Amino acid sequence: MHITILTMTLSLPGCGSLKEKRQRMGGLHERFGRNPAVAVCESGEHDRLEASEWTFVVAAMSPQKVESLCSEIEEKLQRSVDGRVLDVSREIL
Template sequence: MVIGLLTLEFHLPGCRSLKEKRHRLSGLKQRFGRLANIAVSEAGFHDRHQQAQWCFLGLASDSKGLEQLLAPIETYAASQLDAVITQRSLERL
């Protein structure tokens, strides 16, 4: 088994409230929080309107499976959210 931690940091240009921030990023939890082998959490910048950090913990049988599991998260975040990914890291635990 392989465990991976994908951390994404976002900039939300023009975001003026925490409520708006949660709304703009809510698709992450709704879309990926339901999957049995992924845990999703807003991990940082809780009090900043224009910044966010989200972590995704994934479990797969091998490294290739882990990449296939986590890659759609980054693709979705980059193309579907009203936010810009400013930093990305992937740790194998």
């Protein structure tokens, strides 16, 4: 079993409320949590309206599959969230 922890920090410029922050993040739990190989949670920046940090734990039988899933998550997040990705880190376990 191969496991990678993918953490992404996003900037949400101009975000004025918690409700707007939730709308801009657009249901990441529903989108990525459907895949049994991925666990997702908002892991940081809870108290800041203009930032958000999300962590994805990706597990698969091959390192290529884990890499593919991580890349897919990064691409979808960059396309679908009304904000900018500031930082991406991967920790291979």
